[in-house]
Amino acid sequence: MDELELERENRIKNLMWTVSGDYALDFKPDLAAFDRSGFVALYDGIKQGAFAKYFDREAFSLYLVKKIYLHGMEAPLMTLAQLCIEFAVSGKIIKEREGVSNIRRRACEDILELDFARLQENLPGRLKLALLQEVLRGRQPATTQMRAWIDRVEGLEHAESTMELIRATDELYNEIADPYFEQKHGTLEQVLAVTLEELAEFSWKDYLNEEELEETLETYLNQVVQNMTNLDMLETVKKEEKPEQTQEKKQVLVVDEKALARMYSYVERNYGKTFLSETEEKRRNRLLCRGIHGDCSLYFTKGILKSSVMRNYQYEYARKQKDKNLYEYYDNHRIVKNNIRILTDMLKKTLAMRAEDEEILSDRGRILPKRLWRIGRSGEARVFERRLWQDKGSFVVDVLIDASGSQRSRQGQVAIQAYILSEALSNVGIAHRVMSFCTFWDYTILHEFRDYDAPRTENSNIFEYVTSSNNRDGLAIKAAGYGLLAREEEHKILIVLSDGRPYDVILNRPNARNPQPYYGEYAIKDTGFEVRKLRSQGICVLGVFAGEERDLAAEKKIFGKDFAYIRDISGFSPVVGRYLMKQLEKDT
Template structure:
């Protein structure tokens, strides 16, 4: 992937992580994408840390303190280093209690930080550096080796894990700076109260160029503040209140509108009006999905709000998917022809006149001798025939971030399947799905009765965010159940890993995290429910081998394991032919 495309994709991934942790889908932050090349764990944990601070504390107050401290004469690198350590300790336990996986991410980030920075931190007997080494060791092993003076400082740093207010974090950063970096700061520049008393007018008059890159010479004060803040924590959560003791986030009506605006901006405008979408939510989002919402869109390329990074990435991904199709064009066409012809033959066989003995129909002269001599009244031939229109298919593609590594394969699989159904003349609809915050986004590629040209839109497939498979299945089946065809089939292309990482949504009735065993059981229950309603459900699996057991539990015996694209038509065709034949 070209460097620019890689940066776009990576930036979106890290931002999704930050937005998910913070709960603020409107955050605009500066990310150090280049550091990801050196250590992905450092970059990802930094995003988690920023998002967590924005969630549990006030960025506004903390960011303003940092700017005012710099204005009063503080040395930037040392102040920011101390701020980073204090932010980590203030949020680490809080976020790890909610997300167990963060502990592992944090440890790996700390390992890479020690490997990368140990010599620099230990150099010149730097007290801040020694304290950071001890903090990193404690984060890795729960213990550390240091002299008594350093241990006293580290103990004070670790005490921030109990901090409940932004003021506590600010006071600790200020205290560390004045003791370890510049003991004369209060005498020469002022106390913390004097720092905080600096006015906005004073800040505007100050020449910030010393703190900016050479390329940012025209930056305003606001830009300076954003750059200072984003190196430590993300921009403020303007309309969100402090977390309650129960660690639930309270979201105002305006924040909810911002959430919807974010979805529009990054997934494209909805093709449903607000009232119709609300009716769908009331009917479908029930039970364990009662606090969720559905969002129906034709995608950001079709209905973009503005040409942001997500739009640019979607266009680039489309080009990559098209290129991948051209590279595998011969194999794709063979699969489409093979699968399409197989389905056509099966349907034609169903349309052939079938004659069976019956109690009515055309008389069989050779059987008339039975009249009055036997109780067998089947003296007639009855001709029966079914129509192609008896079948309708829905294709549901997992569009979550876990599919990113095989994104082009999934797009090509969906295209092959859709094109084959078009070739066979079977009405079908195609969706992809992913989940962000409380929304499960249903991205429509084609409707049931569109022409074959619509199949090409499937190459717009992109992957991001999480996946709430049970809700997506229920949403897709809702349209399928209203179709007039007698025989209904739903095909789901997935990796067998339902995983909606957002937890503790505001005021939720069902706060359980939709992942692991809980998510697999819910998805399997939804599959069983749909089958009881007369829908044949097939899972097409193209994930990792270790996830096969979850796929089996979800779909039972009705799942196809796709090891290579060349076998796609054979494996999927065998199942579909079985469905067509069994309806006889």
């Protein structure tokens, strides 16, 4: 297998060096992409060589990094940059080497076959589809706006300077991905004015793969250079590590006294200040962090964007992720609004049925003159009418969302689904709270987006959803249940979105006992125990599973019969809506 990979790498590099004429040119081929399509990987190598030959790839990649530094969204920016590069170099290299035309066509066919459905999901993707189809089939019908964008990209065939490419990419991004970018963050001139010193001071940690050893600007720049010509870049599916490998790599984290003393301030800087008083925080920790969670702590926050200590890299990353979540929402806002309307109508109808009173014949109540003739003449002599008032007991809902690193690939979709649910609950007047949870060191961080009685305007805070670190599900569920039990409403519902894989790095304090690692059967049993305990206290708990099929058995152990398996996160709000209707219809 190693020999095969080496042969593929040499083949791609030789193509790049032959096209560019520069045998000192450095490039790391994407061998994972070769497994999906050899033509895409080969064509990427050809484009890398052509781009280096005709344009200044360092200047272009530096523009991309500066745009991202000023809060440009990486995914749509890279998609548009790839398209601009594609049409700027393809015509030039095909004139020199006619054989490239066939490789290009086969690469376009493979992308359309493999990723057609995924590319339909957003505007940059749909532009990419339209352009690839025109490569294969010639000019195609398009809307006026789409045609303008297509013509602008195809017109780059005559581009002679790198600045033409930069300007076209910037204009397309500002029109398609973020129409308010210039107003909020600056013009192209202001983007290009960002200095290397400013870039170097910014931490690029969250923009790099976990495999990267150096978290530096240079590393990120290299990554951008490797990816900016790759048509298949953002669609390549990464292989996940096996759970056993993950468990072997990280189980117990050992810290010294100095690090321990700084822990709280580190959590505060990277997750935002807590909204609890010091007394209340200690009281909750003393009450809830017991048993196997005895060495743990709870940390309640409104998030780093609402209560930041300083503007560090984590703050900037959270801002960038919020922009991404909002971009995904605006790109699908009609579908989102329709889903909110449907879910609202479902809940309204169910609540209306609960509100309907029933009138029955009785031996007491309001007299009915028309039945008085029955007295002394009939055995059925009930001449009164009594109204039975339906149980209008109030409801309260808690939505708890897993925000560990395993959810990173679907952050935007999770935020949208939680927002749909929150809007519908607000529309029908049901008190609800929405929180996410993750665990960093021995702190389980509960990010509260909106409290039970918050105004509807706070629903938009859900777009500040960001993922990181691990997840201690048992403690998070216990903390959410504590808040629900303190409410006065008669009917209490807890909805938990998770991947069925509780896992937490264990913090080994100096002079403390060495706790058992929180993963596998041990963690599943603890989480299941907390769920059953809440149910015994009158809380209805629904588990919504959005993980891998191999973890389905664990989810069943945790939530029993009240759990739902959704293969796609877009099924979250409909599934929860049906469950809520079921609870609302009880005893009607």
